[in-house]
Amino acid sequence: MGIETASALVVMGVSGSGKSTIAERLAARLGWRYVDGDLFHPPASVAKMSAGHPLTDDDRWPWLRAIAAEIDRLSAAGTPAVVACSALKRAYRDILVHGRNDVRIVFLDGTKDLIAGRLAARRGHFMPPGLLDSQFRTLESPQPDERPITVSIDASVEGIVNDIVRQLEATAP
Ligand SMILES: Nc1ncnc2c1ncn2[C@@H]1O[C@H](COP(=O)(O)OP(=O)(O)OP(=O)(O)O)[C@@H](O)[C@H]1O
Ligand SMILES: [Mg+2]
DSSP states (O other), rough: GGGGGGGGEEEOSSSSSSSSHHHHHHHHHHOOEEEEEESSSSSHHHHHHHOOOOOOOOHHHHHHHHHHHHHHHHHTTTTTEEEEEOSSHHHHHHHHTTTTEEEEEEEEEEHHHHHHHHHHHHHHHOOOOHHHHHHHHOOOOOOOGGGGEESSSOOOHHHHHHHHHHHHHHHHO
């Protein structure tokens, strides 16, 4: 039960919640592939974001479908993966999970204050003011029927990874 029946874990949460950090460490711990969801944006969306324009949901559907296709591809190749992707809305997650029981959602749960502090300390990343507010406005926390693994991010990276692994081992597939 649990971890060995999963093909992919989607590590989700608002900007600065620790998706890249945690997904990378979790993948290393499990010996799984780390996949950065941001790399699947089509070139037109990358150009749009570079020009400072926000993406619309219509921009996001092909991106999310591309990540779902990568999950299918890796799973078929016998390569389980940990995917970092904000996946703030239910509709986004439904595309990523696409009815697969072996794709599990990992929700990085934390307060705005905690995350704002981490973002302020993060180097090499430009963060427009107000972005965190808009992220929290957009966030639709995963519902019980999504069988999310929810972890508090008010802990060390090691502690968070341990919590995820423990919860995965304890839950049915
Ligand atoms: N548990 C933690 N304790 C302390 N610092 C952390 C923790 N997790 C992440 N950080 C730090 O918080 C900052 C944000 O983390 P990270 O870049 O992984 O978030 P993200 O969700 O991938 O953000 P984005 O959506 O902008 O890509 C980084 O500087 C990271 O080093
Ligand atoms: Mg990131």
